Amino acid sequence: MADIKRPQMKPHVEAIHAYVPGKSKSSDGRALVKLSANENPLGTSPLALDALGRTGKPSDYPDPDATALREAIANAHGLDPARIVCGTGSGELLGYAVQAFAGVGDEVLFSRFSFSLYPLLPLKVGAKGVMADNRDFAADVEALLDKVGPATRVVLLDNPNNPTGAYLPRGEVVRLHAGLPADVLLVVDQAYAEYLPDGVDDGGFALAGKYDNVLVTRTFSKAYGLAAERIGWATGAPDLIGALNRLRGPFNVTTSGQRAAIAALADQGFVRDSCEHNALARASFVSAIDALGNHGLRAVPSEANFVLVLFEGGVSAESAMHAIAEAGYAVRHLPGQGLPHALRITVGTAGQMAEIADTLRRLCEGGK
Numbered sequence: 344m345a346d347i348k349r350p351q352m353k354p355h356v357e358a359i360h361a362y363v364p365g366k367s368k369s370s371d372g373r374a375l376v377k378l379s380a381n382e383n384p385l386g387t388s389p390l391a392l393d394a395l396g397r398t399g400k401p402s403d404y405p406d407p408d409a410t411a412l413r414e415a416i417a418n419a420h421g422l423d424p425a426r427i428v429c430g431t432g433s434g435e436l437l438g439y440a441v442q443a444f445a446g447v448g449d450e451v452l453f454s455r456f457s458f459s460l461y462p463l464l465p466l467k468v469g470a471k472g473v474m475a476d477n478r479d480f481a482a483d484v485e486a487l488l489d490k491v492g493p494a495t496r497v498v499l500l501d502n503p504n505n506p507t508g509a510y511l512p513r514g515e516v517v518r519l520h521a522g523l524p525a526d527v528l529l530v531v532d533q534a535y536a537e538y539l540p541d542g543v544d545d546g547g548f549a550l551a552g553k554y555d556n557v558l559v560t561r562t563f564s565k566a567y568g569l570a571a572e573r574i575g576w577a578t579g580a581p582d583l584i585g586a587l588n589r590l591r592g593p594f595n596v597t598t599s600g601q602r603a604a605i606a607a608l609a610d611q612g613f614v615r616d617s618c619e620h621n622a623l624a625r626a627s628f629v630s631a632i633d634a635l636g637n638h639g640l641r642a643v644p645s646e647a648n649f650v651l652v653l654f655e656g657g658v659s660a661e662s663a664m665h666a667i668a669e670a671g672y673a674v675r676h677l678p679g680q681g682l683p684h685a686l687r688i689t690v691g692t693a694g695q696m697a698e699i700a701d702t703l704r705r706l707c708e709g710g711k
């Protein structure tokens with residue numbers, strides 16, 4: 344076949360299966376309420392919306408260094424703006440963290456039930472993804488450390504975890520870091536950290552402030568309600584930030600995105616409301632699921648804005664997903680992640696969650 348005359352994709356690129364986003368349509372094409380992508384059911388802070396609406400100067404490139412946004416983030420979290428880099432969503436920055444430190448022959452380690460983007464990141468750079476087993480749907484520090492070898496370059500930890508909602512407390516994160524060689528990068532992906540109760544902190548910022556091998560990522564896509572604008576950020580040692588700055592596009596965060604994020608940071612009341620709403624709606628949904636325990640339904644304890652519901656009795660996750668779609672909602676079935684018996688359901692409004700709970704109750708009780 345020496346005479347094939349077309350561009351030949353690199354095998355490691357061909358091996359990539361594209362990221363599967365949350366659905367918003369039923370199989371017969373009806374629009375569904377999207378509880379499949381962990382978006383904020385309260386929407387966006389009015390201050391951020393106002394900032395988005397203010398006309399800027401679209402003919403000019405954005406501030407390439409997102410200077411004002413980095414300062415606002417630093418102020419909000421007590422960090423050094425020189426140790427912050429902004430990205431087109433934190434997903435982009437996670438990719439650069441892997442690209443900067445892993446390549447052909449290297450390994451990138453993560454837990455079995457963690458962010459579905461993680462297995463794609465090593466593939467993009469020709470590295471190998473390695474999965475460690477979980478314990479009770481949470482990252483297991485022993486299992487992760489067991490998989491660390493001479494080829495390990497990066498460890499990815501989402502905390503709270505997506506799709507299970509499990510949270511690894513500070514002591515466990517410290518133990519994981521302490522067990523890693525100093526030349527292995529630990530990335531603590533805190534996409535859902537805003538949903539943790541007041542005062543609960545996995546210590547990621549403290550580790551990233553102290554050690555050269557810890558990077559923490561955050562996003563404006565979840566509690567801040569700005570997923571459409573694609574804004575995330577990372578903090579860590581100057582060399583880590585330098586690596587990400589080398590790889591990112593020079594104008595990667597738009598002017599409107601920078602402005603909206605600054606306004607969103609200034610409206611902590613909105614974040615608090617989002618959090619309080621989430622805690623209440625999640626608790627009542629979980630008790631509705633608990634009440635169906637005799638039908639084999641079980642909610643994995645969640646610290647995030649979604650609940651992983653396990654179907655371990657006569658009702659399958661698939662039939663539940665169809666019934667929920669009939670009722671008008673898209674939720675996430677994750678057989679590709681080894682969770683054919685589970686649905687990840689984003690916490691929507693109280694009314695939406697009550698309707699989904701009713702749908703599941705009727706399905707369990709065999710009626711309509």
Ligand SMILES: *Cc1c(COP(=O)(O)O)cnc(C)c1O
Nearest residue numbers: 432433434458505534562564575
């Ligand atoms: C949603 C999510 C992100 C954030 O993605 P963005 O690119 O910032 O929108 C990062 N990590 C995890 C685990 C997530 O679930």
